[in-house]
Amino acid sequence: MIPASGFNAAGIPAAYIIDDTPQDERAKAFEGIRNGTLKVLVNCAVLTRGFDLPELGCLVLAKPTKCYRVYIQMVGRVLRPHPSKTDAIVIDHAGCVWRHGWPSADRDWWLDADTTIQQHQAKSKVRQERPERYCPRCSAIWKTGRKCPVCGYSSSTKGQPTVMADGTLVPIKKSNVRKKASSWTPKTLQQEWDATTRSAAWLGQACGVAHQRFKKMTGQSPGQAGVSPLFTFHQKDMQVAALLPRLKGQKKSLQRPDETVRQIASPAHRCVFRQTTKGISQ
Secondary structure, three states: OHHHHHHHHOOOOOEEEOOOOOOHHHHHHHHHHHHHHEEEEEEEOOOOOOOOOOOOOOEEEOOOOOOOOHHHHHHHOOOOOOOOOOOHHHEEEEOOHHHHHOOOOOOOOOOOOOOOOHHHHHHHOOOOOOOOEEOOOOOOEEEOEOOOOOOOEEEEOOOOOOOOOOOOOOOOOOOHHHOHHHHOOOOHHHHHHHHHHHHHHOOOOOOHHHHHHHHHHHOOOOOHHHHOOOHHHHHOOOEEEOHHHHHHOOHHOOOOOOOHHHHHHOOOEEEEEEEEOOOOOO
């Protein structure tokens, strides 16, 4: 079932855009939103970032993400100022707001004074050579592209079926999201820190990454939370596995306890909130 068909069946004009949608069809859909003939644009990771259609005033978040950057990019699609609106509505089926907080909340950004922007970008964008592709039809091997350059065979990946379920949307306020930090207990904070360090050790990540991930999740630094063991500032670039070798390989322990998840989610996982667009620069 095409995701947009549910909206169309309910009498809500909708269009569906994917990665290979022709440009003329995309332009037609965008114009439909502008003139009101279309009410909904359905997409999967196509209009997440770099997309500017300020007339959009409502966002349905059906994709959970642990990445704050992806979350703020998705919400940012409807935060574009426009004369036709003063705010935007976000229908958050994935519960991202409970994990990442209010979109306009102040954030603490960390900069390494010893590393230039160019060095940081070069370090984070190290690319490995892509594996060679094998054609099951003619046994040809090539490096890039989905289509075999010899026989023309093209592999297709089937996506997961869309599961529809009834639910109740609960409106939330900014003050509700601020209460997330107060819902943590010393026990659940330690459990979260243990899970974070295990994950970082297994993935070969640095102590600074674990520190920032914990702070993003709980709203507190490890020192403020009173968890242990703690890493010093001079250890931020060292791998967690090097300092805590006992954690390396504990892949089975990465899942957090159910009681932690319940406290993070607070009363409603599916929620709707409204964010003003006044004062937001383009």
